[in-house]
Amino acid sequence: MRTTDLYLRGLGAFVPDAVPAASAVAEGLCPPEAPGRLDMTGAAVAGALSAPEMALRASREALARASMDPAELSLVLYADTWHQGPEGWFPQSHLQHHLGTGDALALEIRQGCNALFAGLELAAAHLAVRPAPGGALVVSSDNFGTPHMNRWTSNSSFMGDGACALVLAPGHGAVEVLSVNSMVVPELEETHRFGAPAFPPEATTDHGVVDFAAREAAFTRHLEETGAGTDLWMDVHKKMLKVVSRTMAEAGVTRADLARAAFTSLGPEDLEHRWLAVLDLPLSASTWDYGRRVGHIGAGDPFLGLRHLMDNKEVGPGDHVILGGLGSGVTVSCAVVRVLDPDDQG
Incomplete structure (x- = not known):
């Protein structure tokens, strides 16, 4: 878009x-x-x-x-x-x-x-x-x-x-939003619910501490056993390539134009093997050094990362920043913004 x-x-x-x-x-x-x-x-x-x-x-x-x-x-x-x-x-x-x-x-x-x-x-x-x-x-x-x-x-x-x-x-x-897009691989929606009953809703039961990591691991094993895992996660990678290419093309920027990047704080392995590999960027170009200290803050990570870059003068007028997220669904989202004047917030 x-x-x-x-x-x-x-x-x-x-x-x-x-x-x-x-x-x-x-x-x-x-x-x-x-x-x-x-x-x-x-x-x-x-x-x-x-x-x-x-x-x-x-x-x-x-x-x-x-x-x-x-x-x-x-x-x-x-x-x-x-x-x-x-x-x-x-x-x-x-x-x-x-x-x-x-x-x-x-x-x-x-x-x-x-x-x-x-x-x-x-x-x-x-x-x-x-x-x-x-x-x-x-x-x-x-x-x-x-x-x-x-x-x-x-x-x-x-x-x-x-x-x-x-x-x-x-x-x-302060910042111009140039383009934003999302794509989805709905066949992976079981990632966060695998093994859990659909009814009654968990929030209405005394189910104890939720373990999304265990569900994801169990679902991954299930996909491997059925032979579907490689294809589906390859689909996620393809969607990442598509959403990045589309968003950058709509924004009129190339890889060389990107000053920094901010992503969902899922860890360096996810960043390096997914977003940074797609963009051919080093980990130092991301805001992981900030994210690793405060944790994965729900939907806010990429934009809190942008705020961190602006507050610490790590980006300035004319700089392009790419934002990316991987979420339940499984959805893949991306935006490109251009910093105009970090002080023009008003």
């Missing part, structure tokens, strides 16, 4: 302090070999601070940076990958209430770790037909410190808490 006149006017973040993996090992929460195997040193931990409250803080910062009145928003999209609060209650309404967004259309996006990319596509289409002025708020937030999750063992990477908020609008901004 080639986007036109779409700017990231405000980029907000709330990432709590990271707890060292060594502390989790000492407490018996994390296997001693895990930090070295994953090349991760810790995870951001929010304690009892809820995900919607973190989202509210990140949103307020994004709106302040954008110098935008919340009442100017016509769209609010809330992305999450884990449970947000009481059953029957919607976190996007919490933002509407406390931000004062008026009658903005507010929706929750359940698209796993690539939900912010989906939010970008939806916001781009919405703003293209919505009379200016106005903007869209796209937020992601998660707190994994719940009884059914062990952030140190439940996934193939340490799970960090935090929130990321994007204020998108036409006209001007």
Whole structure:
């Protein structure tokens, strides 16, 4: 999707302090070999601070940076990958209430770790037909410190808490969004549910601590036994090649134009063998040095990585950054942005 006149006017973040993996090992929460195997040193931990409250803080910062009145928003999209609060209650309404967004259309996006990319596509289409002025708020937030999750063992990477908020609008901004795309290999949707009953939903049962890593490993063994695994994961690689090629072509950039890259924080093996291999980029071009310290923060990783690059002056005016994500589904997403002026957030 080639986007036109779409700017990231405000980029907000709330990432709590990271707890060292060594502390989790000492407490018996994390296997001693895990930090070295994953090349991760810790995870951001929010304690009892809820995900919607973190989202509210990140949103307020994004709106302040954008110098935008919340009442100017016509769209609010809330992305999450884990449970947000009481059953029957919607976190996007919490933002509407406390931000004062008026009658903005507010929706929750359940698209796993690539939900912010989906939010970008939806916001781009919405703003293209919505009379200016106005903007869209796209937020992601998660707190994994719940009884059914062990952030140190439940996934193939340490799970960090935090929130990321994007204020998108036409006209001007710190970053121009040039293109965004997603593709899917739905035959791999069993990856996160293999062996688990579809009903009743797990959230309604006392199922204990979820282990996505074990499910993925079991599903992989199943695919190997049936002979389908190689073909399906090759399909993922092909989709990555296609989505990267399409996104870069739409953005009008080549590999030589890319200053940096930011991806979902799934670990150096995933980065090097997937995204970086496709792009022919070194690990140092990514934001892994940041991600390995705060963990995999749901759908926010690539955009929190972009914020990290901007805050630390690692990118400047004219630099192109490619963002990529691999999520449940299995979905593959990619965006190319151009930094215009990191200080023009307003």
